[in-house]
Amino acid sequence: MANGQWYPAEWPDRIRALADGTLRPAEPRRAATVMLLKDTATGTVVHMLRRRASMAFAGGAYAYPGGGVDPRDDEHQIHWAGPTRAWWAARLGVDETTAQAIVCAAVRETYEEAGVLLAGPTPESVVGDTTGAEWEADRAALVARDLSFAEFLERRGLVLRSDLLGAWTRWITPEFEPRRYDTWFFVAALPEGQRTRNASTEADRTVWIRPEDAADGYDKGELLMMPPTIATLRQIAAYGTAAGALAAAPDRDLTPVLAQARLVDGEIVLSWPGHNEFTKHIPTGGASA
Numbered sequence: 001m002a003n004g005q006w007y008p009a010e011w012p013d014r015i016r017a018l019a020d021g022t023l024r025p026a027e028p029r030r031a032a033t034v035m036l037l038k039d040t041a042t043g044t045v046v047h048m049l050r051r052r053a054s055m056a057f058a059g060g061a062y063a064y065p066g067g068g069v070d071p072r073d074d075e076h077q078i079h080w081a082g083p084t085r086a087w088w089a090a091r092l093g094v095d096e097t098t099a100q101a102i103v104c105a106a107v108r109e110t111y112e113e114a115g116v117l118l119a120g121p122t123p124e125s126v127v128g129d130t131t132g133a134e135w136e137a138d139r140a141a142l143v144a145r146d147l148s149f150a151e152f153l154e155r156r157g158l159v160l161r162s163d164l165l166g167a168w169t170r171w172i173t174p175e176f177e178p179r180r181y182d183t184w185f186f187v188a189a190l191p192e193g194q195r196t197r198n199a200s201t202e203a204d205r206t207v208w209i210r211p212e213d214a215a216d217g218y219d220k221g222e223l224l225m226m227p228p229t230i231a232t233l234r235q236i237a238a239y240g241t242a243a244g245a246l247a248a249a250p251d252r253d254l255t256p257v258l259a260q261a262r263l264v265d266g267e268i269v270l271s272w273p274g275h276n277e278f279t280k281h282i283p284t285g286g287a288s289a
Helices: 011-019 085-092 096-114 133-143 149-156 211-219 227-236 242-251
Strands: 029-040 043-051 066-068 159-161 166-172 181-189 203-209 260-264 267-272 275-283
Touching: 011 260, 011 267, 011 275, 029 096, 029 227, 029 242, 043 096, 043 211, 043 227, 066 096, 085 096, 085 166, 096 133, 096 149, 096 159, 096 181, 133 149, 166 227, 166 242, 181 227, 181 242, 203 211, 211 227, 227 275
Parallel strands: 029 181
Antiparallel strands: 029 043, 029 066, 043 203, 166 181, 260 267, 267 275
């Protein structure tokens, strides 16, 4: 394959099954992921992790910190700074409780997988350091779902800083995939005083890398990625600073991107609307072209 697009071998068979009605699409799970940015002397860099090869979904692929929404985050009113829940609901195209849960997932997953927390003791501040045994115990409890994010914030007297996030794009896993996610992608700048670390049990490597360098690695087939990852890397590479990307976020179109598969002249054509580089032509006999 000429690039590093993650492309499971079972897709053609599943696409055919979907087309002939023998495959029922799984319900997508709500999820959030965060492109964490920081400015350096050589340009803006983004924090990425490489999923362990043993992972059932996108093993070996580079991605951003992220994961599924915790339903408990629908239920509690948390201390909240920045745009209102109503504003976020309108921006994300969901109701207010769902908007809160999605934003909470973005902040929680960034903390769980990168050790970075977009919250502070006041609406104008951010915690400066999240290392130490007590922080790690709370992080582990969040990962195990023994502690809800709302309980974590309340226990520590913290306010969620929704103003530090910018909603960037939304992708839905194709209907023929067995594990499906309705994922909102956010951008955020690394808070001053905090540092990332590989806190995820799902990743075997983390890097800070310029988006254009990551895209170049993908184009050369050196870095494996899913379509939304490489698409967002190409998009944020156009901005010279983290602040520039955050300033652009409110005007971004959040219409969901959902892959389409159709039969044309004896082959399956797999495409992602608005992203022609990912189009695949799959002979009905099997392998991708």
